[in-house]
Amino acid sequence: MLRFILRRILATIPVLLVVAVFVFLMLRLTPGDPAAVIAGDSATTEQIAKIRDSLGLNRSLAVQFGIWIAAVLRGDLGESFFFKMPVTALIAQRLEPTLALALATIVLAVLVAVPLGVLAAWRRGGWLDRVLMGFSTLGFSIPVFVLAYLLIWLVSLKLGWLPVEGYRRIADGLIPCMRHLILPSLTLSVIYIALIARVTRAAVSDALTEDFVRTARAKGLPEPVVLVRHALANAAIPIVTVIGIGIALLIGGVVVTESVYAIPGLGRLTVDAVLARDFPTIQGVILLFSAAYVVVNLLIDLSYTLFDPRIRY
Amino acid sequence: MRLRLLLVLAGFFALILCGPASAQGEKILRITPQSNLTILDPIWTTAYITRNHGYMIYDTLFGMDAKGGIRPQMVDKYTVSKDKKTWTFTLREGLAFHDGATVTSEDVIASLSRWGKRDSMGEKLMSFVESMEAIDARSLRVKLTEPYGLVLESLGKPSSNVPFIMPKRVAETPADKQIDDYTGSGPFIFRKDEWKPGEKVVYVKNPNYQPRPEPPSGTAGGKRVNVDRVEWVIIKDPQTQANALAAGEIDVIEAPAHELYASFKADKNIQVVETNPLGYQAILRFNQLQPPFDNPKVRQAAMAAMNQLAFLRTQVGIPEMYRTCFSVYPCGTAYATEVAMDFIAKPDMKRAQQLLKDSGYDGTTVVIMQPTDLAVIAKLPVVAAQLLRQAGFKVDMQAMDWQTLVSRRAKKDPVSQGGWNIFLTVWASVDVMNPISNSALNAACDKTWFGWPCDKALEDLRDAFARADDQKSRKTLAEKTQARAMEIGTHVPVGEYNFPVAARKNVTGFVIGFFLVPWNLQKH
Numbered sequence: 099m100l101r102f103i104l105r106r107i108l109a110t111i112p113v114l115l116v117v118a119v120f121v122f123l124m125l126r127l128t129p130g131d132p133a134a135v136i137a138g139d140s141a142t143t144e145q146i147a148k149i150r151d152s153l154g155l156n157r158s159l160a161v162q163f164g165i166w167i168a169a170v171l172r173g174d175l176g177e178s179f180f181f182k183m184p185v186t187a188l189i190a191q192r193l194e195p196t197l198a199l200a201l202a203t204i205v206l207a208v209l210v211a212v213p214l215g216v217l218a219a220w221r222r223g224g225w226l227d228r229v230l231m232g233f234s235t236l237g238f239s240i241p242v243f244v245l246a247y248l249l250i251w252l253v254s255l256k257l258g259w260l261p262v263e264g265y266r267r268i269a270d271g272l273i274p275c276m277r278h279l280i281l282p283s284l285t286l287s288v289i290y291i292a293l294i295a296r297v298t299r300a301a302v303s304d305a306l307t308e309d310f311v312r313t314a315r316a317k318g319l320p321e322p323v324v325l326v327r328h329a330l331a332n333a334a335i336p337i338v339t340v341i342g343i344g345i346a347l348l349i350g351g352v353v354v355t356e357s358v359y360a361i362p363g364l365g366r367l368t369v370d371a372v373l374a375r376d377f378p379t380i381q382g383v384i385l386l387f388s389a390a391y392v393v394v395n396l397l398i399d400l401s402y403t404l405f406d407p408r409i410r411y
Numbered sequence: 412m413r414l415r416l417l418l419v420l421a422g423f424f425a426l427i428l429c430g431p432a433s434a435q436g437e438k439i440l441r442i443t444p445q446s447n448l449t450i451l452d453p454i455w456t457t458a459y460i461t462r463n464h465g466y467m468i469y470d471t472l473f474g475m476d477a478k479g480g481i482r483p484q485m486v487d488k489y490t491v492s493k494d495k496k497t498w499t500f501t502l503r504e505g506l507a508f509h510d511g512a513t514v515t516s517e518d519v520i521a522s523l524s525r526w527g528k529r530d531s532m533g534e535k536l537m538s539f540v541e542s543m544e545a546i547d548a549r550s551l552r553v554k555l556t557e558p559y560g561l562v563l564e565s566l567g568k569p570s571s572n573v574p575f576i577m578p579k580r581v582a583e584t585p586a587d588k589q590i591d592d593y594t595g596s597g598p599f600i601f602r603k604d605e606w607k608p609g610e611k612v613v614y615v616k617n618p619n620y621q622p623r624p625e626p627p628s629g630t631a632g633g634k635r636v637n638v639d640r641v642e643w644v645i646i647k648d649p650q651t652q653a654n655a656l657a658a659g660e661i662d663v664i665e666a667p668a669h670e671l672y673a674s675f676k677a678d679k680n681i682q683v684v685e686t687n688p689l690g691y692q693a694i695l696r697f698n699q700l701q702p703p704f705d706n707p708k709v710r711q712a713a714m715a716a717m718n719q720l721a722f723l724r725t726q727v728g729i730p731e732m733y734r735t736c737f738s739v740y741p742c743g744t745a746y747a748t749e750v751a752m753d754f755i756a757k758p759d760m761k762r763a764q765q766l767l768k769d770s771g772y773d774g775t776t777v778v779i780m781q782p783t784d785l786a787v788i789a790k791l792p793v794v795a796a797q798l799l800r801q802a803g804f805k806v807d808m809q810a811m812d813w814q815t816l817v818s819r820r821a822k823k824d825p826v827s828q829g830g831w832n833i834f835l836t837v838w839a840s841v842d843v844m845n846p847i848s849n850s851a852l853n854a855a856c857d858k859t860w861f862g863w864p865c866d867k868a869l870e871d872l873r874d875a876f877a878r879a880d881d882q883k884s885r886k887t888l889a890e891k892t893q894a895r896a897m898e899i900g901t902h903v904p905v906g907e908y909n910f911p912v913a914a915r916k917n918v919t920g921f922v923i924g925f926f927l928v929p930w931n932l933q934k935h
Contacts, residue, residue, distance in 0.1 A: 129811070129815045129818060129819060129829075130812075130814045130815045130818045131814075131817070131818035131821070134814070134817040134818045134821055135814050135817060136450060136455075136456055137456060137457065138456045138457030138458040138459075138461075138571060141456075141457055142531075142850075142858060142859065142860055143821050143823075143857075143858075143861070144858060145529070146821055148587050149587070151587075152587050152588065180449035180450060180608075181449055181608045182450075182451070182589060182591070183608070188608065191607060191608070191610075192609075247650065250651075250654055251654075254654065254658055255654060255657055255658060258658070261658070261660060262651065262654040262655045262657075262658045262660055263646055263651050263654070263655045263660060264644070264655075264660070265610075357647060357648050357651075358648055358650075358651055359651070360644075360645070360646040360647070360648065360651050360655070362607060362609050362610035362645070366609060366647070367609060370447065370609060373784070373812060373813075373814055374449070374814060375814055375818075
């Protein structure tokens with residue numbers, strides 16, 4: 099197991115390196131000049147040229163890449179062109195809202211979707227199945243921003259129960275933090291509820307046709323025990339996989355939700371950085387996203403051993 | 412057991428929904444600014460958000476009142492010698508920086524020197540300065556090589572780059588390097604420890620600030636602070652801004668989207684306040700280095716095709732928020748004039764078509780850059796393209812984001828190598844009030860603003876304006892400058908529009924001027 103983990107961790111290094119080179123080149127080849135953005139609308143070409151020089155953008159691509167990659171290997175992601183602060187500090191500031199939103203969304207989605215999926219599988223083809231799957235289709239179909247504005251209109255503006263925008267850090271208190279998380283996570287969770295419920299339904303349906311379920315029923319076990327301890331446990335691998343991918347996707351990009359609810363997370367930081375051509379920040383954030391995908395995938399793989407003892411690393 | 416669990420859960424959710432009591436006794440004004448604050452050095456960038464940040468924490472020697480008059484601000488009194496070559500300024504007593512140090516003439520000299528290296532009006536002023544010397548801690552003497560008519564206008568320049576006064580140790584930062592010490596002497600103190608880029612910027616009242624006794628007007632007069640804190644809450648989505656204002660989570664939106672004003676007017680708790688009657692001027696700019704606009708006759712044909720009402724109706728759509736203005740200087744300001752503006756004052760497509768025919772235009776495709784992500788100007792290029800097509804131009808409108816546009820417009824290359832022919836932009840009217848501050852009138856070839864007009868006659872007129880020391884001659888020279896600019900086709904003003912502030916009705920004391928200023932506001 100330990101060797102497997104080490105091997106997987108070592109295997110991430112070339113992946114991250116390829117991502118780093120790709121992102122670096124892609125950004126430099128994209129039109130747009132951070133110096134022009136920094137200088138402001140009335141600046142002249144001369145002033146812009148001076149800023150380019152001060153940012154080191156006049157150096158050759160190879161030199162720029164060498165300086166950057168050497169710093170990254172030392173754990174230094176550089177300094178944001180715009181915020182004049184280390185990219186690591188900037189990311190650290192934005193990580194908490196995104197992680198909190200991602201985790202709240204996934205927890206909510208799992209708590210709702212897994213029972214729904216099991217119920218739908220249990221009553222496959224019946225009215226309950228059709229209703230639940232109909233709702234899940236609806237969940238896929240509603241654009242996130244439409245649902246977000248609807249919830250804001252109803253819950254915040256009409257009922258006045260929850261705030262419209264913003265994020266409060268956990269350090270400011272659990273309750274303010276949760277008050278600001280409920281609507282965004284509810285908005286985001288709808289699509290994940292639909293996704294996880296469908297996967298759960300399919301996996302549990304398959305499991306319910308297996309011999310061990312028939313045996314469990316023949317032994318006279320109560321139906322909930324058959325469903326949860328036998329069918330669901332054996333259907334866990336695809337469900338865990340989709341949950342894991344969901345977490346990785348949520349960390350990588352909840353731009354619309356973060357924008358509508360004005361949550362200062364990594365999604366918004368990425369968009370702002372791209373629009374401003376803030377190269378160090380974009381590079382840092384994408385490296386982080388890549389690392390998150392790798393780690394989540396590793397955790398998913400490792401979790402398989404918990405659900406299926408036949409799997410060994 | 413089950414009942415107890417239910418009660419606990421109900422209590423928990425009630426707590427969540429009721430939320431914590433807000434901080435007691437502290438008056439906080441929450442403003443959603445026009446954009447995110449990223450750069451904190453107002454001398455390093457011309458970005459308006461950084462200028463506004465500057466006004467929070469710094470003060471200026473002079474200010475401009477709402478009518479365009481220059482008034483002393485940090486300066487107590489000033490004198491000018493008979494030959495108009497020596498200016499002496501004395502600072503007000505009791506001026507202090509946020510760290511408690513007294514503001515001295517050495518600080519002023521260092522600040523003006525740094526500003527003079529980056530700002531166009533500052534550079535012009537410094538080209539006339541022979542020396543700046545401290546007479547004592549509160550007085551300084553500025554000696555000029557020859558009389559210069561815009562000394563006070565330069566020092567009281569309200570918009571970017573503003574000659575803010577910083578401590579000497581900060582102002583000695585090289586002009587091409589950003590400062591990292593934000594000690595000012597202005598009405599607010601910046602809380603860097605609470606600054607969360609992209610989320611929140613916090614300023615607290617400067618308890619030691621000594622406001623002038625006069626009422627506030629523009630950037631001049633008494634800057635009285637009536638709240639304990641001002642928080643800039645960064646919300647990018649316009650609808651979320653409006654929702655937050657309706658819910659009372661923020662108090663002011665600096666520049667709401669035009670389509671939201673109807674909903675503001677329908678809400679009894681919200682007011683729309685015009686703090687900047689001058690508004691913004693939109694312009695169309697030609698690239699004079701590349702065909703077909705390297706030919707002045709082709710530029711004139713394009714100018715004749717322009718129709719301000721078409722631009723304004725499409726871009727803004729709310730009649731009370733736009734106006735036509737046939738002047739390169741904003742209407743209602745000292746130098747506004749319709750001299751030589753008949754090209755655009757009376758749109759005449761037939762004339763445009765005839766002029767284009769006479770110009771020898773060979774059908775070269777005109778590339779118009781359209782910034783799709785900048786709502787305040789995104790529709791202007793669409794109108795320009797249509798009008799030019801009607802006049803007989805072959806047009807290729809290329810969509811891109813604003814940052815691509817600002818990079819591409821710096822390219823002097825032919826269109827086939829990534830160059831351009833036309834872009835449109837909008838700038839605060841206060842920035843273009845005279846021939847020196849108006850960047851589009853600069854015709855010094857390679858060193859000018861994008862588009863690079865090159866015309867000695869126009870430059871001579873601007874120089875004469877800078878040297879003129881009476882209002883009558885300046886007015887005449889401003890008119891001549893406009894006439895020459897239109898003759899050679901530097902650019903085309905395509906109308907003026909406003910973005911009134913939207914605020915909760917319990918906020919009062921908005922200062923009329925050129926943009927939203929933070930002093931004098933009260934939250935009841």
